[in-house]
Amino acid sequence: MRSAVVLLSGGLDSATVLAIAREAGWRCHALSIDYGQRHRVELEAAARVASALGAAEHRIVPLDLRIFGGSALTDAAIAVPTAPAEGIPVTYVPARNTIFLALALAYAEVTQSEAIFTGANAIDYSGYPDCRPEYLAAFAQLANLATKRAVEGFPISIEAPIVRMTKAEIVRKGAALGVDFSLTVSCYNADRDARACGSCDACRFRREGFALAGIPDPTRYRR
Amino acid sequence: MRSAVVLLSGGLDSATVLAIAREAGWRCHALSIDYGQRHRVELEAAARVASALGAAEHRIVPLDLRIFGGSALTDAAIAVPTAPAEGIPVTYVPARNTIFLALALAYAEVTQSEAIFTGANAIDYSGYPDCRPEYLAAFAQLANLATKRAVEGFPISIEAPIVRMTKAEIVRKGAALGVDFSLTVSCYNADRDARACGSCDACRFRREGFALAGIPDPTRYRR
Numbered sequence: 141m142r143s144a145v146v147l148l149s150g151g152l153d154s155a156t157v158l159a160i161a162r163e164a165g166w167r168c169h170a171l172s173i174d175y176g177q178r179h180r181v182e183l184e185a186a187a188r189v190a191s192a193l194g195a196a197e198h199r200i201v202p203l204d205l206r207i208f209g210g211s212a213l214t215d216a217a218i219a220v221p222t223a224p225a226e227g228i229p230v231t232y233v234p235a236r237n238t239i240f241l242a243l244a245l246a247y248a249e250v251t252q253s254e255a256i257f258t259g260a261n262a263i264d265y266s267g268y269p270d271c272r273p274e275y276l277a278a279f280a281q282l283a284n285l286a287t288k289r290a291v292e293g294f295p296i297s298i299e300a301p302i303v304r305m306t307k308a309e310i311v312r313k314g315a316a317l318g319v320d321f322s323l324t325v326s327c328y329n330a331d332r333d334a335r336a337c338g339s340c341d342a343c344r345f346r347r348e349g350f351a352l353a354g355i356p357d358p359t360r361y362r363r
Numbered sequence: 364m365r366s367a368v369v370l371l372s373g374g375l376d377s378a379t380v381l382a383i384a385r386e387a388g389w390r391c392h393a394l395s396i397d398y399g400q401r402h403r404v405e406l407e408a409a410a411r412v413a414s415a416l417g418a419a420e421h422r423i424v425p426l427d428l429r430i431f432g433g434s435a436l437t438d439a440a441i442a443v444p445t446a447p448a449e450g451i452p453v454t455y456v457p458a459r460n461t462i463f464l465a466l467a468l469a470y471a472e473v474t475q476s477e478a479i480f481t482g483a484n485a486i487d488y489s490g491y492p493d494c495r496p497e498y499l500a501a502f503a504q505l506a507n508l509a510t511k512r513a514v515e516g517f518p519i520s521i522e523a524p525i526v527r528m529t530k531a532e533i534v535r536k537g538a539a540l541g542v543d544f545s546l547t548v549s550c551y552n553a554d555r556d557a558r559a560c561g562s563c564d565a566c567r568f569r570r571e572g573f574a575l576a577g578i579p580d581p582t583r584y585r586r
Contacts, residue, residue, distance in 0.1 A: 203426050210473040228511045235469035238509045242465040246458035250433040268511075275508040282501040286461045288451045291492045 141167045144255040144299070145248045147240055148172050148190055148198070150182030151326045152346055153302060154259035155189045156314035160301045161257045162194055163317055169251050170195040171244055175236070176206040178213050178220070181334045185325040192320055201243055210234045213328060220328045222339040228267045229341060231328055237270035241279050241298070248296055249287045256283075257299045264307035264345045276300050307349030315355050322358035335362045364390045367478040367522070368471045370463055371395050371413055371421070373405030374549040375569055376525060377482035378412045379537035383524045384480045385417055386540055392474050393418040394467055398459070399429040401436050401443070404557045408548040415543055424466055433457045436551060443551045445562040451490045452564060454551055460493035464502050464521070471519055472512045479506075480522045487530035487568045499523050530572030538578050545581035558585045 144166040148154045161168050170190040172183055183200060190198035209215040211233040218230055237260065244256045260271040269275060280298040284290045302310050314321065326346045327336035336343050338361045350357035367389040371377045384391050393413040395406055406423060413421035432438040434456040441453055460483065467479045483494040492498060503521040507513045525533050537544065549569045550559035559566050561584045573580035 199430065201426075201430055203424075205469065207422065207424055208469045208473045210469075228514070232511050233469075234472035234511070235465055235509060238465040238468055238505065239462070242458055242461040245461055246428065246431045246433075246456075249457035250431045269514045270509045272508070275505070278501070278505040278508050282461065282498070282505050285495070285498040285501050286493045287458055288455050288492060291451070 141165065143167045143169060143251050143253040144257055145169045145171055145244045145251065145253050146195065146257040147244055147259065148186045149259065150185030150189060150324060151259070151342070152314065152321055152324045152349070153261055153310055155193070155319050155321070155324050156310050156317070157257050157259045157301055158189065158193045158195065159314060159317035159319045161299070166255070168195045169247060169253060170198040171247050172198070172200045173240055173243065174200050174202045176204040176214055178216070179325065179328050179330045181330050181332065182325045185323060185334065188323045192323055199247070203239070203243070205233060205236070205239070208234060220340050224341070224344070228269070231266060231341060232268050235270070237268070238279070245283050245286060245296070249289045252289070253296070254294070255297045255299050257301070260300045260303050261305065261310070262303055263305060264349065266341050271303070273300070273303055276303065306352070307345050308352035311349045311353040311355055315353070331362060335360045337362060364388065366390045366392060366474050366476040367480055368392045368394055368467045368474065368476050369418065369480040370467055370482065371409045372482065373408030373412060373547060374482070374565070375537065375544055375547045375572070376484055376533060378416070378542050378544070378547050379533050379540070380480050380482045380524060381412065381416045381418065382537060382540035382542045384522070389478070391418045392470060392476060393421040394470050395421070395423045396463055396466065397423050397425045399427040399437055401439070402548065402551050402553045404553050404555065405548045408546060408557065411546045415546055422470070426462070426466070428456060428459070431457060443563050445560070447564070447567070451492070454489060454564060455491050458493070460491070461502070468506050468509060468519070472510045475512070476519070477517070478520045478522050480524070483523045483526050484528065484533070485526050486528060487572065489564050494526070496523070496526055499526065529575070530568050531575035534572045534576040534578055538576070554585060558583045560585060
């Protein structure tokens with residue numbers, strides 16, 4: 141059975157990606173990063189999702205990005221916006237996906253994995269530059285020059301199966317594969333009990349996705 | 364004054380790179396990674412070097428790569444070789460430079476830096492794939508697609524000023540710029556007192572560098 145690393149945030153998108161990878165027959169090594177994110181309950185969600193969807197293992201790497209700050213998700217002094225705004229929002233975390241994919245690449249090398257799956261999405265998203273297909277293609281180029289394993293003839297692919305899907309398509313796909321979305325947490329402001337605020341970007345995209353997909357939204361909102 | 368991030372290991376190469384960047388007038392944000400490396404005394408060396416060469420600041424990011432292992436430097440059960448061998452040696456750390464450059468990219472974005480300096484070298488080195496010019500060029504491509512800052516019109520360059528130098532050339536260059544090499548630690552097996560083993564790859568390249576440069580070797584060896 142071929143192995144893959146799956147980046148798992150605990151949200152709806154990466155849960156669907158894990159289900160897609162499992163359905164395609166991959167042995168999945170799930171990877172989450174404890175980066176000091178405001179919405180840390182997503183890590184507990186990631187553990188539940190990894191277990192429910194049959195990941196072979198799940199590792200959580202501690203890497204406190206609050207040392208750099210520069211984002212509403214890693215600096216308590218910057219508030220999470222509750223309304224849409226122009227441009228890339230302050231929830232952008234500097235170089236986050238580059239750091240996460242680099243860690244996934246290390247994990248892929250030691251597990252002799254042939255692919256890294258990411259839940260990056262460039263349709264119903266916040267405009268983060270490191271979610272775009274051209275960015276992911278550049279990472280694939282890099283990855284195949286970076287490792288001993290690649291140089292020795294075992295290339296790695298970067299799989300982004302939902303990158304061009306709308307949120308409604310992702311919801312439908314996940315539902316069809318049996319993802320229990322009630323286990324997932326998307327909200328940037330989720331409380332300790334994993335209840336969502338309903339108004340941040342992540343909540344907005346998620347709620348619209350369920351509505352447009354015509355699938356009941358299992359999210360527990362605070363109000 | 365333009366800002367740059369300088370990856371600083373505490374060894375001879377990155378100390379020389381910091382001196383080159385300072386000489387060229389850059390305000391330098393030095394970055395070291397505490398990755399659980401066997402030769403952790405290099406972090407103390409990095410702090411001394413950053414201070415001696417006038418870095419504007421020096422940050423040490425904790426990121427324990429022993430969680431992945433797969434290298435003599437991050438797994439106590441794998442011994443550091445004391446003789447040259449064919450191929451990429453077991454001191455290779457999976458995806459290390461990709462992870463370090465990704466962290467440097469985050470730091471560069473929050474400090475509004477225009478360059479990342481790395482001590483990668485592809486001449487007198489251990490054959491690590493992530494030290495080659497083609498790898499570094501691929502990272503530069505990626506970096507300029509990855510960040511909010513790049514997308515908003517502020518590109519970043521990856522500077523590897525010693526990548527094609529021999530070790531002797533690096534020693535001469537550093538000496539000409541006033542680098543105090545006695546502050547640096549290269550040895551993979553350095554003891555708590557920062558004394559070198561004299562027989563690992565890193566020691567071998569370093570010792571030959573001083574000999575060929577005709578410059579006295581200030582390294583303190585255990586025997």
